Amino acid sequence: MSTALIWPDGYGKRVLAEIDSTNTEAARIAGDLAGPEWILTLNQTQSRGRRGRAWAFPKGNFAATLVLLPTEPPAIVALRSFVAALALRDAFATVSGRPDSFALKWPNDVLLNGGKVAGILLESIGAGQGVSHLAIGFGINLVAAPMPYQVEKGAMRPVSLLSETGINIAPEEFLTLLAASYARFETQFTTYGFAPIREAWLRHAARLGEVITARTGTTTSGINETTGTFETVDAQGNLVLSTAKGRVAIAAADVFF
Numbered sequence: 001m002s003t004a005l006i007w008p009d010g011y012g013k014r015v016l017a018e019i020d021s022t023n024t025e026a027a028r029i030a031g032d033l034a035g036p037e038w039i040l041t042l043n044q045t046q047s048r049g050r051r052g053r054a055w056a057f058p059k060g061n062f063a064a065t066l067v068l069l070p071t072e073p074p075a076i077v078a079l080r081s082f083v084a085a086l087a088l089r090d091a092f093a094t095v096s097g098r099p100d101s102f103a104l105k106w107p108n109d110v111l112l113n114g115g116k117v118a119g120i121l122l123e124s125i126g127a128g129q130g131v132s133h134l135a136i137g138f139g140i141n142l143v144a145a146p147m148p149y150q151v152e153k154g155a156m157r158p159v160s161l162l163s164e165t166g167i168n169i170a171p172e173e174f175l176t177l178l179a180a181s182y183a184r185f186e187t188q189f190t191t192y193g194f195a196p197i198r199e200a201w202l203r204h205a206a207r208l209g210e211v212i213t214a215r216t217g218t219t220t221s222g223i224n225e226t227t228g229t230f231e232t233v234d235a236q237g238n239l240v241l242s243t244a245k246g247r248v249a250i251a252a253a254d255v256f257f
Contacts, residue, residue, distance in 0.1 A: 005176050008183035011066075012037040015172060020046040022065035023123050026135035030067055030125055033133070040064040040175050047139060061160075062118075062140035062171045066182065070134050076194070077124065077131045079237050081108050082201045083189050084120050084136050087182035089204055092117070094177055096165050103206035105156070106230075106239050106255055111206050115159030117141050138178065142169060156257075198233060205233070207257055214239055214253035226250065 007013065012035060019025050019041040026039060044063040057063060066084075070077045085104050092110065093099035103111045108120040121137040145158035162168050189197050202208065208230050215225040226248055228241030238249040 005173075006180060007176055008180050010035060011179055011183060013175070013179070014039055015175075016041045018043040018045065020044070021137075022063050023121060023135045023137040026065045026067045026133070026137075027123070027125060030133035030135070033067060033069065035069065037067045038064060038175060038179055039067065040171060042171060057139075058144040060143035060171070062138065062142045062174055064171075064175055064178070065135050065137045066179075068134045068136070070131055072131075074124065074129075074131050075236065077134055078122065079194050079197070080134065080136060080186075080189070081120060081122050082194070082197050082233075082237060083185045084108075084122075084138070084182065085110060086197065086200055086204075087185045088118055088120065088138060088140075088178060090181040090185070091174065091177040092161070094181070095169055095174065096161070096167055098165065101164070102204070104201055104204045105206045106233060107237075107252070109156065111156065112159050112161065112164050114157070115145075115164070116156035117145075117159050117161060117164070140174070142171065142174065194235065194237070198235065198237075202233060205230070208232075210257075212241070213256045214241060214250050215256060216250065216253045226253075 021044060022039045022041050041063050044057045047057040047063060085108060088110050089102045089104060092102050101113055105111050109116050110118040118140040123135045124131045125133040141158060141160035143160055143162045145160040210230055211227065212230045213225050213227045215223060217224050226241055226243060228243035228248060231240045231242045234240050234249055238251050241248045
């Protein structure tokens, strides 16, 4: 624990009393940054998740964004969602001492005792055909979780770290744990590529080998979804399902168990 509480070299940090959204703030400051920067707010007034969904933010919960200046092609940059998920799970395991209680839900959620404790949101800022800046937003239920009626039908049961483990950690302390963990996995990713990240992610994947449903959106004829056995995540980060019609690789979807 003590080594994890050392802030990683090369990463900046700013802590804000209140902001609309850390990802929005990331977009505002990205052009002025010379290196990676963490932004933490103690009160986020316009929290959001994937597809623009609202994200509840009770006092004491965690909202932070890591701004990176990636050099890889966009498809490689996007794989940092797996880097972020592994780093977050590792930070949870460190603070709780209960690594087996946490699992990773494709594409970007962390589960605690089967309930959603955190989500990750990636947003990129382009430069020509590339990505000049990447914002990785973390929304974590440290002390409180939304009520079931506040999440969409069929979504995972919301839980908090406090309710499930009894652990109450301040956002700034958790940020140090997360930043240290992320720095380690980022170094692994930039040094060895996606393969070891993918293998580690799959070791902690929720419902691997089980039947799940991937919903890719809605059309005029109804909900567009695919149900099959969760076989793997491929080298491009796609969800691979084994269905009655064969193997299907899915690049983006909401997953339901």
